[in-house]
Amino acid sequence: MFSAKVKSDVIKGIIDVTSPLVNEAKFNISPKGISLRAVDPAHVAMVDLEVKNKAFEEYKADEMELGIDLDKLSSIMKLASAGDMVSLEYDEDTNRLIIKIGNLVRRMGLIDTAGMPDSKMPNLDLPAKAVIKASELTQGVRASEAVSDHLALTIDKESFELYAEGDTDTVNLRLPKDLLLELSSPGKYKSLFSIDYFSNMIKPVKGDDPVTILLGNDNPVRVDFDIADKKGHVTYLLAPRIESE
């Protein structure tokens, strides 16, 4: 069984984080909260999401899976204003999710989760770590989008650097240690990433909120941040581009 009450913003936050990568997702429901792990169709990026039961106003659940069409859920959530309370209830008899927004009752058919694979989170060696304000990162990525389709991230002992190079133009964002919330790195680490993917990953975090970046050499980047008033957490992995034969 699953029955919960939650502010619409929390659900919208979950959609913002997952929908850039997948159209359908398998949510794992447990008494502790909701979690999800999915890989995009190109197998380039992974999202791992956890929202604790504390993020909900009311929460009651057994262990179960919900297969959700995110486009559909997103269009339903557009019916709710910011701050609206949304109630969710799983209807076992019809295999539907009953979503109540104010006086509106929306019954949403669920997707069979049998064909949805469980992805494993690779254990990566990512020695460099930087914690950056979301707004700083967003600015650098937006500038890069205009000149190239990929960017380089570098972390060394002194700074975090984002660099993009096009045919004629370049973008460089270098943040020394004192402008970062945290920096720790045993040496210099650098990898290349697709801007399309990377920009989608940092879009859900705004303003002064911290984004944690873990980096290695020609290894995936790991991006971590909190959602739902710190009662939820998101981890993204993005595989690198390696431009050698």
Added chain:
Amino acid sequence: MIKNIATNVSGQKKILSKNMGRASTLCILCRGTKLLCGKERCPVLVRFYSKSRIEPLINKLRLHGSSPPSVFIGRIGYPYVAIGPLIPPYLGDTSIIDTPELWLNKSIDEIVDFRSQLVRGKHRVKITDVETTDRIIEYTRELALAEKPVYTEAIFEKKPYGKIVFYDEVQPHGPSAPIKKIYIGNPKYDQKIEKAFYDTDLKAKDAILELYRKGVRISKIQRAFSVGAFGTKKHRRFVPTRWSITAVDSTIGEKLMEKTREHPWINEYRVYNLNQFDNRWIILMIPGEWQYELIEAWYPNTTWNPYGTSISIFNSYEFYNGRTTYAEIGGCYYAARLAVNETLNKEKRQAGVVVMREAHPGYIMPIGVWNVRESIRKALQHPYKKFDTIKDTLTYVSKKMDIPLQRWIKNSAILKKHLYQKKIEDFQKKIEENYDDQTS
């Protein structure tokens, strides 16, 4: 790509005055439609007009013949456009003249020859005037819905102006003249199209898809679409022929793509190839998720690279989720996308597809987007070469094409992605033995 266009457009004056060679890139982006060079008429097309000294077919105000059936909706002056029939100066079974699906075994000269005999009658109407008592509108629509050639007689206001007209996306046609009066025989409608025409609750998109499913030729659907025969009643309107071709290709393609994305991946790399009208085509399929790219290389002295001294290469692409902006290289992008999705759907398979086109100097005239759609359909009917690795695949491609492999890769978003972008599982394999699930 978009940023390239921007710089070209803003810097066009300089490019043109200083160096005619650079202007070649403008022509490919413009193809006679946008007049990026700043001239009043497209010099490329004008060159063809002067070359093609078609004698005035008719030196009189009255013309009769069997329309294939065929109509033409102009785009100049939109939303007030010139509509009307295309009429050849003779009677009989003229259907081949407006059925591009059957033209692949003709030569360019033959195609230009029979298309140049089509006289275009022009009648200016507002695009929303699809339902009036205006005879010319009515007859134009009836022709567009007809199944077989229809006897058509037109009286023009002045003698048809004698030249052949080429477009990038539309098939060429001959001289044109404003219509004064028109008369047509009793046309027999194509039954399937007629049904969609009388259904004024059926959306245009659904009409297109239903007719396509029932096996109606694309050129027929497009012709009826252009006269506003489909759609809910108040939304019906004339659609310029050029736009209607891409609208139909793109609508059907989108629908097929939805299904393509759900099918299992192919298991091997595939290469299909075809030489047609001195265009070399390669269709490369990659085992993986749906994504698509069309790369065109125009040799100097081909249609859209008349002044260039070097080969110009352009591409448009989309990844799995599709694209929302109009493709830089225009209608042919959508025509090719439709054709590759037809094959993938028939096989119930998913793949990433890169279509490469080398337009060699023998391709001297633009003959329309149908050339792209039908060439690729034909190429995909041939058996393909199978490979296990992308390296072997590209080695084979480089034998078939003149342009060096590195240049193709440099100009291809999808090949670059496929070669350089790693996948999550590339890092999973490495660590399988000391696998540790990090989440709680």
